Amino acid sequence: MxxxxxxxxxxxxxxxxxxxxxxxxxxxxxxxxxxxxxxxxxxxxxxxxxxxxxxxxxxxxxxxxxxxxxxxxxxxxxxxxxxxxxxxxxxxxxxxxxxxxxxxxxxxxxxxxxxxxxxxxxxxxxxxxxxxxxxxxxxxxxxxxxxxxxxxxxxxxxxxxxxxxxxxxxxxxxxxxxxxxxxxxxxxxxxxxxxxxxxxxxxxxxxxxxxxxxxxxxxxxxxxxxxxxxxxxVPRVSGALAAHYAPRTRLTLVGSAALQAEVLRAGGQPMAVYAWSCAAPVGLPEGVAWVSAPATPDAYAHDLYAALRRLDGLGVAQLLIETPPTGSAWSAIHDRLGRAACGAGADKDET
Known part of the structure; x- marks a missing residue:
């Protein structure tokens, strides 16, 4: 360019x-x-x-x-x-x-x-x-x-x-x-x-x-x-703190193999799920919002923060995010989600 x-x-x-x-x-x-x-x-x-x-x-x-x-x-x-x-x-x-x-x-x-x-x-x-x-x-x-x-x-x-x-x-x-x-x-x-x-x-x-x-x-x-x-x-730079990009709702990253079982084990606890690889399981408990995430890294990155804001506004007890795929194209997304999970649930209403 x-x-x-x-x-x-x-x-x-x-x-x-x-x-x-x-x-x-x-x-x-x-x-x-x-x-x-x-x-x-x-x-x-x-x-x-x-x-x-x-x-x-x-x-x-x-x-x-x-x-x-x-x-x-x-x-x-x-x-x-x-x-x-x-x-x-x-x-x-x-x-x-x-x-x-x-x-x-x-x-x-x-x-x-x-x-x-x-x-x-x-x-x-x-x-x-x-x-x-x-x-x-x-x-x-x-x-x-x-x-x-x-x-x-x-x-x-x-x-x-x-x-x-x-x-x-x-x-x-x-x-x-x-x-x-x-x-x-x-x-x-x-x-x-x-x-x-x-x-x-x-x-x-x-x-x-x-x-x-x-x-x-x-x-x-x-x-x-x-x-x-x-x-x-190294110099201090923006976005490098362990806790950053964080929703107010507790956020947990869950591997693909364990995601559906984790949701079904929750026993109806209000939660939101952001999943890229699978649809909602049969018998999804009441109070669980299941949202599909894009399956390509560029589309996932484009939607990520807007999706986190939308999920954070649902008033649920926790957010379950399916861990994205590995590989260099997904590294920035892993970075943002890891920092978001670290800081999620804390009071961020600084004045």
Whole structure:
């Protein structure tokens, strides 16, 4: 992909977003306010990344720890030089191939970048999103004299399920955000792949839609995977905590072979089941909601957060999620479900 090939125009914008909406959103960002916007992954809670006071509003709205860095969204790959230094050649190669798109690069920060963005670290996360509304907003913001960078973590309460539709943002944040740009459902549905390029060998810090083998094919060098890294040796990044993406309802992952028996053993306890490989068993107990999940990884990822939100709203005692298939195409989904299960059931109503 290239910036030119993905350049948005007003004709490519969804009918829900007008030029007047973009102008208002740019004005709010320049005034230090928060604007939620769609990306191809999830909805972001945007603030001028050069304005530490504006970025602080993100943390207040989300209930996010102050040392947790945010990703800066850029209008084009050339803007990397404004935010990062000592940029290795491999970063430009990855940007040329995957940007705009769901890839975040961790690089050495420029000295002026606010600590509020980086969590006080010497690195910064950068990406060019592959959504027409996000790109139109970023380019209009830069053209209007803005910093050219918008900090944009997921537009939800910290630790909760990421939003993939404008209504999810409204439900989560309400009047904590000045404006929500409604670009429809996010086509990818899970957060970007994060690759650390700040210290020699490229390292995968968060799996996503772009797989390790696809990255290695472009880089021509091996990619160190999370299971081979020590937490103390890598930068803190978004979505890396053990508990994240979590519903309020207790969530348990159950293997395919045991799923139906587990449900029948529950004895009528109110629960919801999300299953990809099989239909509801004969004799399904009363009070059990059985929902079929997509059987392909891209469709599963697209539906995942919306499905978790829907299941979480049923008022059941627990959620049973059938463990997805193994393989590299499913690794990001396993990552999100594992963290969701770890954090599920906890009170996430931070203020």
């Amino acid at each position: 290239t910036d030119a090939a993905q350049s948005p125009s007003s004709a490519t914008l969804p009918a829900t977003v007008s030029d007047a909406d973009l102008a208002r959103a740019v004005a709010l960002l320049k005034a230090g306010e928060l604007v939620a916007f769609p990306t191809e992954t999830v909805y972001g809670l945007g603030a001028d990344a050069a304005n530490a006071a504006a970025v602080a509003k993100i943390f207040a709205a989300k209930g996010r720890p102050a040392d947790h860095p945010v990703i800066v969204h850029l209008p084009c790959s050339q803007a990397m030089e404004n935010w990062a230094q000592d940029i290795p050649a491999v970063a430009w190669e990855l940007a040329e191939y995957f940007w705009p798109g769901p890839l975040t690069l961790i690089l050495k920060r420029q000295s002026w970048v606010p600590d509020a963005v980086t969590g006080g670290q010497d690195t910064v996360g950068l990406r060019v999103p592959g959504h027409p509304v996000a790109l139109a907003l970023l380019r209009a913001f830069a053209a209007a004299g803005g910093s050219g960078g918008v900090a944009g973590p997921s537009a939800n309460r910290f630790g909760r399920i990421s939003p993939t539709a404008a209504r999810h943002v409204q439900e989560e944040l309400g009047d904590r955000v000045a404006m929500i740009l409604d670009g429809g459902e996010c086509p990818v549905g899970i957060e970007s792949t994060i690759v650390d390029l700040s210290s020699g060998q490229p390292r995968l810090l968060r799996p996503g839609h772009i797989r390790p083998d696809q990255l290695e094919a472009v880089m021509g060098v091996p990619l160190a995977l999370p299971e081979h890294l020590r937490d103390a040796d």
